[in-house]
Amino acid sequence: MSSNNNLDKRPHIVIVGAGFGGMAAAKELVNKAVDITLIDRSNYHLFQPLLYQVATAELSASEIAVPIRHIFEKAENLDVFMESVVSINADSQIVNAANGQQIHYDYLILATGAKHSYFGKNEWAQVAPGLKSIEDAYLIRNRILTAFENAEITTDPDIRQAYLTFVIVGGGPTGVELAGALAELAKKSLKRDFKHISPESSRIILVDAGVRLLAAFHEHLSQEAQKDLQEMGVEVFLNSKVAQIDANSVQIGDQTISSKTVIWAAGVEASPAGKWLGVETDRSGHISVNENLEVPGFNNIFAIGDTASFLPKDAERPLPGIASVAKQQGHFVGKFILAKVLGKRKLPVFRYLDLGSMATIGRNNAVVDLKGFRFSGIIGWLLWCSAHIYFLIGFRNRLLVASSWFWNYLSSQRSIRLILGATNIFDRNK
Amino acid sequence: MSSNNNLDKRPHIVIVGAGFGGMAAAKELVNKAVDITLIDRSNYHLFQPLLYQVATAELSASEIAVPIRHIFEKAENLDVFMESVVSINADSQIVNAANGQQIHYDYLILATGAKHSYFGKNEWAQVAPGLKSIEDAYLIRNRILTAFENAEITTDPDIRQAYLTFVIVGGGPTGVELAGALAELAKKSLKRDFKHISPESSRIILVDAGVRLLAAFHEHLSQEAQKDLQEMGVEVFLNSKVAQIDANSVQIGDQTISSKTVIWAAGVEASPAGKWLGVETDRSGHISVNENLEVPGFNNIFAIGDTASFLPKDAERPLPGIASVAKQQGHFVGKFILAKVLGKRKLPVFRYLDLGSMATIGRNNAVVDLKGFRFSGIIGWLLWCSAHIYFLIGFRNRLLVASSWFWNYLSSQRSIRLILGATNIFDRNK
Numbered sequence: 001m002s003s004n005n006n007l008d009k010r011p012h013i014v015i016v017g018a019g020f021g022g023m024a025a026a027k028e029l030v031n032k033a034v035d036i037t038l039i040d041r042s043n044y045h046l047f048q049p050l051l052y053q054v055a056t057a058e059l060s061a062s063e064i065a066v067p068i069r070h071i072f073e074k075a076e077n078l079d080v081f082m083e084s085v086v087s088i089n090a091d092s093q094i095v096n097a098a099n100g101q102q103i104h105y106d107y108l109i110l111a112t113g114a115k116h117s118y119f120g121k122n123e124w125a126q127v128a129p130g131l132k133s134i135e136d137a138y139l140i141r142n143r144i145l146t147a148f149e150n151a152e153i154t155t156d157p158d159i160r161q162a163y164l165t166f167v168i169v170g171g172g173p174t175g176v177e178l179a180g181a182l183a184e185l186a187k188k189s190l191k192r193d194f195k196h197i198s199p200e201s202s203r204i205i206l207v208d209a210g211v212r213l214l215a216a217f218h219e220h221l222s223q224e225a226q227k228d229l230q231e232m233g234v235e236v237f238l239n240s241k242v243a244q245i246d247a248n249s250v251q252i253g254d255q256t257i258s259s260k261t262v263i264w265a266a267g268v269e270a271s272p273a274g275k276w277l278g279v280e281t282d283r284s285g286h287i288s289v290n291e292n293l294e295v296p297g298f299n300n301i302f303a304i305g306d307t308a309s310f311l312p313k314d315a316e317r318p319l320p321g322i323a324s325v326a327k328q329q330g331h332f333v334g335k336f337i338l339a340k341v342l343g344k345r346k347l348p349v350f351r352y353l354d355l356g357s358m359a360t361i362g363r364n365n366a367v368v369d370l371k372g373f374r375f376s377g378i379i380g381w382l383l384w385c386s387a388h389i390y391f392l393i394g395f396r397n398r399l400l401v402a403s404s405w406f407w408n409y410l411s412s413q414r415s416i417r418l419i420l421g422a423t424n425i426f427d428r429n430k
Numbered sequence: 431m432s433s434n435n436n437l438d439k440r441p442h443i444v445i446v447g448a449g450f451g452g453m454a455a456a457k458e459l460v461n462k463a464v465d466i467t468l469i470d471r472s473n474y475h476l477f478q479p480l481l482y483q484v485a486t487a488e489l490s491a492s493e494i495a496v497p498i499r500h501i502f503e504k505a506e507n508l509d510v511f512m513e514s515v516v517s518i519n520a521d522s523q524i525v526n527a528a529n530g531q532q533i534h535y536d537y538l539i540l541a542t543g544a545k546h547s548y549f550g551k552n553e554w555a556q557v558a559p560g561l562k563s564i565e566d567a568y569l570i571r572n573r574i575l576t577a578f579e580n581a582e583i584t585t586d587p588d589i590r591q592a593y594l595t596f597v598i599v600g601g602g603p604t605g606v607e608l609a610g611a612l613a614e615l616a617k618k619s620l621k622r623d624f625k626h627i628s629p630e631s632s633r634i635i636l637v638d639a640g641v642r643l644l645a646a647f648h649e650h651l652s653q654e655a656q657k658d659l660q661e662m663g664v665e666v667f668l669n670s671k672v673a674q675i676d677a678n679s680v681q682i683g684d685q686t687i688s689s690k691t692v693i694w695a696a697g698v699e700a701s702p703a704g705k706w707l708g709v710e711t712d713r714s715g716h717i718s719v720n721e722n723l724e725v726p727g728f729n730n731i732f733a734i735g736d737t738a739s740f741l742p743k744d745a746e747r748p749l750p751g752i753a754s755v756a757k758q759q760g761h762f763v764g765k766f767i768l769a770k771v772l773g774k775r776k777l778p779v780f781r782y783l784d785l786g787s788m789a790t791i792g793r794n795n796a797v798v799d800l801k802g803f804r805f806s807g808i809i810g811w812l813l814w815c816s817a818h819i820y821f822l823i824g825f826r827n828r829l830l831v832a833s834s835w836f837w838n839y840l841s842s843q844r845s846i847r848l849i850l851g852a853t854n855i856f857d858r859n860k
Contacts, residue, residue, distance in 0.1 A: 042849065043575065043847070043848065044848045044849075060490045060491075060493075061850075062490045062845060063490075065848050067623075067845075070623065070847075073622045073623060074622075079625050079626075080582075081583065082576075082579045082583075082849070083583070099583065101583065134848070135850060138850075146512075149473060149512045152510075153512075153513070153529065153531070192503045193497075193499040193503060195509050196509075394845075396837060396843075407826060413500070413826075415496075415497075415500075415824075415826055415827075416492040417473070417497050418472075418473065418474045418495050418497065418564070419472065419473045420564060420568075
């Protein structure tokens with residue numbers, strides 16, 4: 001599938017990863033004078049910013065994921081290859097897939113994303129899952145909903161309280177959004193569902209090691225978010241380090257909290273793309289790229305999004321691991337490669353345009369930071385909704401998500417609260 | 431949770447299973463002078479007749495499943511208990527749950543449904559999954575979609591053909607509906623998705639041991655269904671017994687067909703409720719119930735739906751295992767118990783009202799048999815759509831399913847075609 005039978009040899013561009021970065025790069029290259037192979041483990045592109053709503057029973061996975069083949073059905077020069085990548089041979093310009101196939105590239109774009117980092121405590125992964133994939137979201141949804149079912153069944157008041165205590169580790173946007181959504185689930189949507197427990201009495205604890213929530217936002221918005229969460233009944237623990245997590249409790253400083261459900265939103269590390277190439281990375285595995293987003297030592301390999309670390313001129317710290325960085329980098333690399341292929345003499349350099357940041361805190365409320373313009377409350381929420389609908393791919397998904405939100409807004413219902421059972425259902429028949 | 435603290439001792443009715451039968455019984459008893467415990471392994475009621483559309487990427491699971499607690503949120507006398515049942519002690523009137531809890535009953539309704547039966551060839555379960563649960567539907571959807579991905583990747587023409595060959599065993603409504611939906615998926619929805627294969631060239635083979643499809647329908651409709659499926663490119667093998675199934679092939683009579691994807695729609699057997707009680711059952715595990723749907727030897731235990739076998743007066747064979755039988759039996763038992771509780775002297779006997787049967791064959795086409803009135807084609811399809819929307823529980827689901835169908839009708843798209851990965855995601859945090 002990597003071979004190119006055209007008489008004019010067109011450059012073959014391999015993109016690994018169909019997240020925001022990889023998709024943006026592919027879109028620039030589609031139906032141009034190149035051949036593209038887009039490799040991903042999954043057959044869909046996932047709109048990760050709304051994943052926490054799948055985890056909290058508000059949206060269905062299919063509302064925020066679109067089959068990659070569908071997105072590119074009109075692309076004549078793009079091959080989709082559903083497989084994992086296991087290694088790269090940069091000398092012979094070959095990507096090795098898990099099924100043994102070798103894909104030759106002229107240009108390689110690494111957009112392989114990040115996974116959770118437990119800062120060396122990998123045993124916590126089992127008891128405190130993170131939220132990166134649809135499977136993660138289903139797992140977390142199952143755990144949250146089952147906790148209420150188990151609380152309803154048990155006759156032991158201590159165990160009941162442990163089932164009704166939810167700890168979210170990490171006060172960035174994911175942690176804040178999860179805490180807000182979980183507070184609403186417990187205190188509104190599930191209110192009338194149980195006979196023996198009051199879901200309203202659930203404890204939802206948001207823990208962060210720093211001095212404030214949403215450290216990347218303006219301080220004013222951090223305070224706003226904290227106040228709003230507290231009004232919704234979320235307990236916010238700042239300056240608090242998690243010392244230990246097991247299946248029944250979390251130790252925060254010298255306090256031990258009984259909890260059956262801990263969710264990890266604290267840290268990520270880059271995919272092993274740096275290791276595949278044998279290049280230097282930072283502690284979290286990011287490859288430091290140059291102003292063209294090239295991997296040091298290679299002028300035909302690019303790293304973007306969460307795979308890369310890019311320090312803008314005169315900036316104190318690298319760009320954050322957010323969707324808009326990945327998208328802008330993807331578009332840049334697509335254009336950059338085209339310029340090279342076309343033999344243009346003047347090549348662009350990457351400049352990031354900061355579009356701001358936003359996080360929602362339950363219904364009717366979001367904090368939005370648009371380069372000096374700051375919004376919160378209902379105006380923030382409407383901005384947040386509009387932006388997310390706008391950036392979703394596909395008319396159908398936009399319509400469905402907007403309808404689901406409208407429905408939830410009117411009814412406070414969470415309709416997706418299915419607990420799915422059985423293991424090994426996701427066997428791929430290979 | 432089974433204890434009853436009212437001063438007036440109200441009879442406690444335990445319903446095992448929240449399928450069509452159990453739900454109907456519960457609805458009759460809600461907010462009456464009884465206490466109800468409804469036990470199910472899952473936290474949702476599933477609208478099984480549309481499950482094949484989840485398996486063929488047309489609907490999302492949450493569109494056809496509703497949380498049981500949500501359905502009964504206004505019921506003051508109903509406890510939902512999410513657990514499996516492992517045994518029954520009829521002497522002390524106790525149901526034993528998997529978590530060790532014992533639930534005492536005054537009346538017990540067994541509505542535990544059925545599972546696939548491989549007629550003693552249980553090793554086929556792994557290679558030829560059946561379609562009873564959401565998990566089954568996800569597994570089958572994954573296998574179907576992954577087969578196309580693998581066909582696209584492989585360079586071996588024989589392996590490619592095996593990936594593009596789908597065998598459905600069993601020509602009842604489920605098999606017919608699956609075959610039609612799969613033919614549309616392959617020949618329409620996926621048509622433009624691949625570069626190296628033509629999904630239209632897929633073989634879809636529907637195998638049945640009998641002389642015609644849809645044996646429970648009028649012969650005219652069986653022929654209609656067969657003709658329509660064949661026009662859609664489905665190969666119908668009648669009088670054909672499956673002799674062997676493995677991961678790479680199916681042996682039908684003395685013909686061996688290479689196929690990587692086999693789906694089982696051939697037979698079911700009842701849940702082990704008969705064994706729990708130590709009563710006699712037929713070969714498929716059904717308990718023969720009397721005219722009050724009582725289990726022989728017990729005047730406070732009822733079996734309904736797929737758990738029971740009921741032979742109407744003057745009938746040649748027992749009622750079929752379909753939703754309308756289960757629902758009517760559920761309503762009957764609910765009313766019957768109420769009549770007993772109220773001390774009515776004249777108790778009803780169960781009579782089944784045959785409402786007919788229907789099966790859809792792709793878009794625009796269904797066969798419908800309404801007691802002498804028979805419809806096919808677009809009229810049949812509109813009847814089929816209306817009936818299914820009508821019987822779905824919940825306004826939201828009706829709206830969503832109707833919208834999805836309308837969308838699919840306009841676009842031929844299957845939007846839910848996500849292949850989900852990873853095992854053990856459905857861990858329930860117990």
